[in-house]
Amino acid sequence: MDEALDLFLGSSCVGCSRPGRMLCARCRTELPSRATIAWPTPTPTGLVTPWATAAYDGAVRELVVGHKDRGQWGHRQALGALLASAVRAAATGLDAEVPVLLVPAPSRRGAGRQRGYEPTAAIVDAAARLPRAERPVAVADLLVSRGPVGDQAGLDAQQRGDNVRGSMHCSSAALSRVRRRWPVGYLLVCDDVVTTGATAREAQRALEAVGLAPVAIAAVAATRRRSGR
Numbered sequence: 001m002d003e004a005l006d007l008f009l010g011s012s013c014v015g016c017s018r019p020g021r022m023l024c025a026r027c028r029t030e031l032p033s034r035a036t037i038a039w040p041t042p043t044p045t046g047l048v049t050p051w052a053t054a055a056y057d058g059a060v061r062e063l064v065v066g067h068k069d070r071g072q073w074g075h076r077q078a079l080g081a082l083l084a085s086a087v088r089a090a091a092t093g094l095d096a097e098v099p100v101l102l103v104p105a106p107s108r109r110g111a112g113r114q115r116g117y118e119p120t121a122a123i124v125d126a127a128a129r130l131p132r133a134e135r136p137v138a139v140a141d142l143l144v145s146r147g148p149v150g151d152q153a154g155l156d157a158q159q160r161g162d163n164v165r166g167s168m169h170c171s172s173a174a175l176s177r178v179r180r181r182w183p184v185g186y187l188l189v190c191d192d193v194v195t196t197g198a199t200a201r202e203a204q205r206a207l208e209a210v211g212l213a214p215v216a217i218a219a220v221a222a223t224r225r226r227s228g229r
């Protein structure tokens with residue numbers, strides 16, 4: 001439906017600008033599918049291993065921004081596939097009998113959020129629904145934002161850390177609901193983009209504060225390392 005509307009409204013591909021679908025079939029097949037470890041520089045102290053499938057530029061950046069800020073919610077399937085690759089990589093070597101539980105990092109306020117749509121949660125849901133034989137994967141909604149967090153744009157790593165610290169919370173109700181359903185599970189913190197790692201680290205902190213121990217971070221994309229900044 002989203003794609004039909006996009007076509008009807010005369011959109012163009014975010015990858016190659018060809019008129020038609022917002023992500024054409026060719027650009028979709030050219031999206032990366034192999035995740036790598038993406039440590040931010042500097043790395044927040046204690047951060048568990050972050051995995052990301054794409055570099056945050058080009059078509060992937062357009063998909064993320066369009067999905068989060070421009071209401072292009074049809075991108076969630078492509079973004080979910082990218083996240084699923086990171087989840088698979090992060091889960092490699094873990095006991096395949098134990099479920100992997102995806103914990104969405106709560107979204108900051110954005111265009112989607114204001115309309116009752118949680119962009120990160122939507123991508124995580126899409127990733128969890130992708131068929132896979134290897135192991136059980138489910139979404140564990142454990143974290144909520146305590147309140148409004150200022151925009152991270154334009155802040156350096158230190159400022160981003162200060163900005164988000166203490167902003168996430170795992171309620172005892174959410175914890176017991178998830179524990180009832182999945183008495184055991186590997187927790188993966190999931191986000192759209194790893195930039196400084198501040199958001200992921202805060203999600204990790206909030207889980208650790210209630211005695212949970214996430215094993216890794218899984219993200220759609222990571223910003224490229226920038227030296228000299």
Ligand SMILES: [Zn+2]
Pocket residue numbers: 013014015016017018023024025026027028
């Ligand atoms: Zn294209």
